[in-house]
Amino acid sequence: MKNYFLRHFQTLFFSLGQLWSTPVATLMTIAVLGITLALPAGLFVVLENAQQASGAIKDSAQISVFLKKSVSESSAKRITKKLAQNKNIERTRYISAREALAEFKKYSGFGDAIKAMKKNPLPAVIIVTPKQSAADPETLEALLKTIRNNNQVELAQLDLEWVKRLSAFLVLAKRGVWLLAVLLGLGVILTIGNTIRLAVTNRRSEIEITKLVGGTNAFIRRPFLYSGLIQGLLGAFGAWLLVQGGLLVIAEPMSQLTSLYASQLEISGLDGPQTGLLLLIGASLGWLGSRLAVGRHLREINPT
Amino acid sequence: MIQLENISKRYPGGHDALKAVTFNVKPEEMVFVTGHSGAGKSTLFKLITLIERPTRGILQVNNKNCNKLSNWRIPYFRRDIGIIFQDHKLLLDRTVFDNVALPLVVSGLNHREIQRRVRASLDKVGLLNKEKLYPLTLSGGEQQRVGIARAVVNKPPLILADEPTGNLDEKLSDEIMDLFYDFHVHGVTVMIATHDLRQLKRLQKRVIQLAEGQLVYDSENDDEYNAQ
Numbered sequence: 018m019k020n021y022f023l024r025h026f027q028t029l030f031f032s033l034g035q036l037w038s039t040p041v042a043t044l045m046t047i048a049v050l051g052i053t054l055a056l057p058a059g060l061f062v063v064l065e066n067a068q069q070a071s072g073a074i075k076d077s078a079q080i081s082v083f084l085k086k087s088v089s090e091s092s093a094k095r096i097t098k099k100l101a102q103n104k105n106i107e108r109t110r111y112i113s114a115r116e117a118l119a120e121f122k123k124y125s126g127f128g129d130a131i132k133a134m135k136k137n138p139l140p141a142v143i144i145v146t147p148k149q150s151a152a153d154p155e156t157l158e159a160l161l162k163t164i165r166n167n168n169q170v171e172l173a174q175l176d177l178e179w180v181k182r183l184s185a186f187l188v189l190a191k192r193g194v195w196l197l198a199v200l201l202g203l204g205v206i207l208t209i210g211n212t213i214r215l216a217v218t219n220r221r222s223e224i225e226i227t228k229l230v231g232g233t234n235a236f237i238r239r240p241f242l243y244s245g246l247i248q249g250l251l252g253a254f255g256a257w258l259l260v261q262g263g264l265l266v267i268a269e270p271m272s273q274l275t276s277l278y279a280s281q282l283e284i285s286g287l288d289g290p291q292t293g294l295l296l297l298i299g300a301s302l303g304w305l306g307s308r309l310a311v312g313r314h315l316r317e318i319n320p321t
Numbered sequence: 322m323i324q325l326e327n328i329s330k331r332y333p334g335g336h337d338a339l340k341a342v343t344f345n346v347k348p349e350e351m352v353f354v355t356g357h358s359g360a361g362k363s364t365l366f367k368l369i370t371l372i373e374r375p376t377r378g379i380l381q382v383n384n385k386n387c388n389k390l391s392n393w394r395i396p397y398f399r400r401d402i403g404i405i406f407q408d409h410k411l412l413l414d415r416t417v418f419d420n421v422a423l424p425l426v427v428s429g430l431n432h433r434e435i436q437r438r439v440r441a442s443l444d445k446v447g448l449l450n451k452e453k454l455y456p457l458t459l460s461g462g463e464q465q466r467v468g469i470a471r472a473v474v475n476k477p478p479l480i481l482a483d484e485p486t487g488n489l490d491e492k493l494s495d496e497i498m499d500l501f502y503d504f505h506v507h508g509v510t511v512m513i514a515t516h517d518l519r520q521l522k523r524l525q526k527r528v529i530q531l532a533e534g535q536l537v538y539d540s541e542n543d544d545e546y547n548a549q
């Protein structure tokens with residue numbers, strides 16, 4: 018048993034030595050693998066962050082309740098207070114028609130045009146902030162219904178349609194990334210397969226002689242499998258560097274962008290388990306690509 | 322040790338390299354196989370080591386039925402045969418030591434045992450002081466002896482040598498043949514393909530002659546030869 022592990026260890030070092038002896042070719046393979054793996058991993062990270070962001074935006078959703086023109090200021094305030102008692106509502110803010118107009122003048126730049134109007138075209142608004150616990154779509158929908166049932170309400174609007182659309186898109190995009198990941202995984206297998214095929218060809222006579230002195234196929238395969246595994250692992254590590262480095266580059270502008278929508282959104286890269294998974298996938302694909310290539314080409318080398 | 326019964330070999334392309342060859346080799350025997358170029362000597366060795374499969378006939382080597390031996394058993398089967406090739410088949414990027422060690426490495430021996438046996442084997446062929454050299458820095462005769470050391474390092478009961486003295490001078494040829502003779506004396510079955518009639522005369526061992534893939538002479542059935 019001790020011998021068994023020792024032999025594997027020796028083979029591992031032998032494979033490392035073989036890779037080391039052709040540094041340029043090895044680096045190139047690893048770079049190709051790194052880029053190939055970085056693409057789906059990077060997209061995955063971006064989508065993950067986007068999903069988190071859209072979730073945060075959803076949490077900060079507000080409902081704008083536009084009151085009918087006929088509603089008097091005092092009854093409007095009463096409605097505001099009553100709404101504030103709803104168990105799903107965090108707080109409410111009443112903006113009278115006058116205040117609304119002032120705000121609009123200030124921010125819209127249409128100040129002069131509005132001054133020319135005889136009557137205030139804007140209705141009074143109650144800004145309703147739902148509780149965090151009520152942030153899921155169903156509860157929000159129910160809340161909206163309750164508010165709309167009040168016949169003094171002209172229109173209650175949850176500005177969430179686009180967030181919903183975004184998250185639906187994100188689900189779709191994630192699927193797309195998985196599909197891409199599968200294709201690029203295939204690419205990794207083919208890349209490794211090709212380098213291993215070359216290695217097998219280069220060492221054809223060695224393989225032949227090893228077979229002639231009684232080396233089993235498993236024995237002959239072993240260094241190639243290690244070689245594929247190591248290259249896959251290093252490629253995955255390269256991909257990790259690319260993803261984390263890329264995130265550093267876009268972190269600043271990204272946080273500026275997201276701060277417009279929701280406060281304190283941290284961009285998160287690949288965490289421990291995700292990094293582990295990436296490395297595992299890289300190593301497995303390397304092993305698999307090597308196994309497929311070496312199995313195929315070993316059969317072509319006589320003798321059996 | 323080796324039993325052939327009506328062995329025929331047709332290569333892809335239709336050439337019949339061996340035609341219904343029948344003979345037996347007893348354990349511990351020493352046999353020369355001779356015949357013109359293209360007679361089928363190498364083909365015969367390839368069949369015995371399962372590098373090629375016979376097209377027809379029954380083949381037994383080392384009490385194993387080669388017709389029925391499945392591919393995955395072949396490596397284990399070959400570990401009991403020491404094969405010496407005319408073109409050495411040495412690994413040029415490995416030292417003499419590593420070349421000779423290869424049969425032991427593939428069967429998973431531990432390092433100390435490998436060292437002991439490789440040294441013993443190199444000692445036998447007189448190359449102990451060259452273990453760190455690479456094959457290309459050796460003379461033709463020395464390379465051939467590295468091949469022999471590798472073939473016997475496993476202590477196989479059967480040694481096959483395909484023209485081991487192909488292009489060596491008389492003195493070197495004698496030395497190498499004497500080495501094989503020595504293995505034979507120590508109980509190893511030895512089969513040697515050669516064109517070298519001088520060696521056949523010198524060693525007076527059994528001779529099998531092939532021509533056009535057919536067995537045309539076997540000294541075992543030649544009372545005159547055996548009487549000498």
Ligand SMILES: Nc1ncnc2c1ncn2[C@@H]1O[C@H](COP(=O)(O)OP(=O)(O)OP(=O)(O)O)[C@@H](O)[C@H]1O
Pocket residue numbers: 332333334336337338356357358359360361362363364365
């Ligand atoms: N792989 C092969 N495919 C087709 N024909 C082959 C193959 N190997 C050998 N032959 C043919 O089979 C015949 C016997 O070849 P073989 O190598 O056994 O002869 P030999 O007796 O060893 O000759 P030599 O003394 O020149 O080594 C030859 O005609 C050769 O061309």
Ligand SMILES: [Mg+2]
Pocket residue numbers: 362363364483
């Ligand atoms: Mg030959």
